[in-house]
Amino acid sequence: MKIRPVAEVPTSANVYSVYVRQRQDASTQIFSLDYGDRLRVFDARGTLRSTRKWSSKVRCIAVADIEGEGKDALVGGVGKQVLVVDHRGSPVWNIKLESNVVACDARDVDGDDAAEVVVALQNNRVILYNDDRDAIFTKTMREPIADVWLEDITKDTELEVVVADKTGLVTILTAAGYQLKELQLGSDLSVFAVLSFSDRTLFISGNHSSTLRIWDLDGNEVARLEVGDTPRAMATGIPDDISDVAFLVVSTKDQKLSFWEVQESGKVTRSEKVILQQIGSTKTVLYRRAIKCGNCGAPASPEASTCSSCGARLEMIEEYAVEEYIQESIDSITSKHNRIKLKELDRILRRTLPRPAAYNIRRSLQAMIQSDAIEGHIDGNTFVRTEPKKKIPTPSKEDIRRVKGTLRDILQGTDTLDIRRLERETGVDRGILRRTLIILLGEGSIKGSLIGDEFLLEKKQDINDFERKMLDELETWSG
DSSP states (O other), rough: EEEEEEEEOSSSEEEEEEEEETTTTSSSEEEEETTEEEEEETTSOEEEEEEOOOOOTTTEEEEOOOOSSSSOOOEEEETTEEEEEEETOEEEEEEOOOOOOOOOEEEOOOOOSOOOEEEEESSSEEEEEEEEEEEEEEOOOOEEEEEEEOOOOSSSOOEEEEETTTTTTTEOOOSSSSSHHHHHHHOOOEEEEEESSSOOOEEEOOSSSSEEEEEEEOOEEEEEEEEOEEEEEEEEOOTTOOEEEEEEEEEEETTTTEEEEEOOOOOOHHHHHHHHHHHHHHHHHHHHSSOOOOTTTTBBOOOOOOTTTOOOOOBBOSSOOOOHHHHHHHHHHHOOSEEEEEEHHHHHHHOOOSOOOOOOHHHHHHHHHHTTOOOEEETTTTTEOOSSOOOOOOOOOHHHHHHHHHHHHHHHOEEEHHHHHHHHHHHHHHHHHHHHHHHHHHHHHSOOOEEEEEEEETOOOHHHHHHHHHHHHHHHHHO
């Protein structure tokens, strides 16, 4: 590893937050907030490009395209609020929280071109928001949080949430909030950054000394960097997705911003490869483990291996893994919306999932197009679907009439609809039944979870309303 200084820029006040914005045209912008109430923008060489007045009450900053329209927005934490201001200076978000925001980040987590926002709060909570301001997950950490990052640790295009607490413990979470790995970086941490290269991820930590420490995924220290004074904030970035060179920007207590270039000349170690495989395997298990106990029916956390209620071992959902279910949902949703923005597809898709999940819509669509599972193309931030190649057996009006009575029989005394049984007793194709349920879930017309070939109705779901919505949607298939 080679680290060389690029520039050192004096500032009129201490900089307490920095952020590196990597634009699609490969240009780099470094944003800094200081106690002189200034927001400054630099390039990667340390040249000041612009400055504007900005309140020092904003405790953190991130810059990203929140609306998915190709325009950057500023994200900040101000007291107990998350604020997003668009490129015109108009407010987009103003979410009030129960505790002060201490750190934030914003990146496109799910491939819909609209960035998600993650915030860390003073009360140890982490919240990941979708671009429509819905919380994808919220999780309470054990210790006070120093920083939070969104990064593709597993190199599978699905971003993870990386949380560093002040004791030096770093926790890697999926974008659904499930824990993948913990590692200890020393015993004291006040500033933190993720240093990502094409095939390697490193962590940088600092405390009250002038020395930054660089660690690998296994928690081994691999390098040190002297920055001259106590670090106040850090940010990193890379020129492109395959680069072996990264930018590092450090704010120090002596009112300086230092710009560094980090070249990763070493290869990924065998130990790091094993750890990446373990993290990937853990992610697969979490997203395929049942969300209710097959023995007693109690709700179960995917992070647990056994049921907390009865102790039975939780089984895996083998038939419909997350990626397969997501592709089925995309197929169902786009059959009704044949021209749809990716962020709207994401919004509908999230309502169909039985639990929070990490995915990349763009990648899923591209895989479906290449495999001929779906016919269409991605036009910028919009998916355009053409006529499907495969014809689905449509139900007859007589089959649909049989559904009305059969639904009630199956749901008698239970909240679970057996789709296979409904198919056998009515003649309506299982694929049509599943697609109907997915569409209704995505529209918010019904409440429940589709798991394998069982649909679990929420307790507040009215049976009469559920039956009517099912029949109305099935009628659209019969023409």
